[in-house]
Amino acid sequence: MKEVRPAERQSTEPPATIARTAARQAAEEAVDRERSRIARELHDGIATDLAAAISLFKAYMEGHPGFGKQGGPDEILADVFGILERMLKQVRETLAELRPRPIGPEGLMGDLRIQADEFARLYSIRVEISSNGTEDMLPPQQREVVYQVVREALTNVRRHSGSSICRVKMAFAAKPFMIEVSDEGRGFTATPSGGYGLVGMRERAAGIGGRLEVVSTDGRGTTVFLFGPN
Numbered sequence: 001m002k003e004v005r006p007a008e009r010q011s012t013e014p015p016a017t018i019a020r021t022a023a024r025q026a027a028e029e030a031v032d033r034e035r036s037r038i039a040r041e042l043h044d045g046i047a048t049d050l051a052a053a054i055s056l057f058k059a060y061m062e063g064h065p066g067f068g069k070q071g072g073p074d075e076i077l078a079d080v081f082g083i084l085e086r087m088l089k090q091v092r093e094t095l096a097e098l099r100p101r102p103i104g105p106e107g108l109m110g111d112l113r114i115q116a117d118e119f120a121r122l123y124s125i126r127v128e129i130s131s132n133g134t135e136d137m138l139p140p141q142q143r144e145v146v147y148q149v150v151r152e153a154l155t156n157v158r159r160h161s162g163s164s165i166c167r168v169k170m171a172f173a174a175k176p177f178m179i180e181v182s183d184e185g186r187g188f189t190a191t192p193s194g195g196y197g198l199v200g201m202r203e204r205a206a207g208i209g210g211r212l213e214v215v216s217t218d219g220r221g222t223t224v225f226l227f228g229p230n
Contacts, residue, residue: 020209039095047095050088057081093155108135108143112150112168119166123158126165133173142228145204146170146179149212152197153181153224161185161222176210176228183223187216201226 057077104111109131116127135143150168157166163185171178198214201224205212209229216222 131170179226181224184221
């Protein structure tokens with residue numbers, strides 16, 4: 001009897017399932033390539049020009065000790081300098097989101113707890129993390145998506161909510177798994193479909209066959225739900 005080598009074994013999955021899996025992987029790879037392209041353009045274009053403009057301003061400031069003094073002729077230039085610095089900071093934050101780092105050796109939960117400590121120390125936002133089941137119940141690709149979606153959701157809490165507390169609930173044992181990130185901030189009554197970084201989170205969720213839902217009430221906070229594939 002001829003031995004069937006591993007590479008020759010036929011998949012037991014239905015052809016339609018294989019096709020859907022291949023399509024999701026192709027879509028996710030396309031999204032990653034587009035994110036990398038945008039990140040390169042931001043870095044090589046806007047970020048570089050902003051950094052150069054700020055360097056010129058700093059050189060000018062060093063030669064004019066009274067630069068930016070209230071009521072002085074350079075007060076407007078000082079305001080422009082401040083705007084440029086804020087723009088560069090925002091561009092660098094966007095670059096970090098477009099090129100997110102992978103999960104480190106501490107694992108998904110370890111990395112999120114490190115981020116929670118940073119939020120408490122740097123922004124006075126308490127992040128409470130709880131879990132049902134363990135992260136190793138998910139395959140690596142799904143853990144990566146969970147990590148990136150939670151990071152983006154936490155960034156939205158910091159930037160937009162005004163909340164001093166955020167709760168992250170990880171239901172790894174649920175079928176499908178569910179991740180919930182909620183705050184007690186200002187919320188919103190309506191937002192464009194691409195607002196608050198939702199496009200990236202939805203793309204990542206779709207890439208693993210899952211979905212993302214957002215529930216928000218004006219003045220009462222926002223909750224982001226990530227559901228895994230069925």
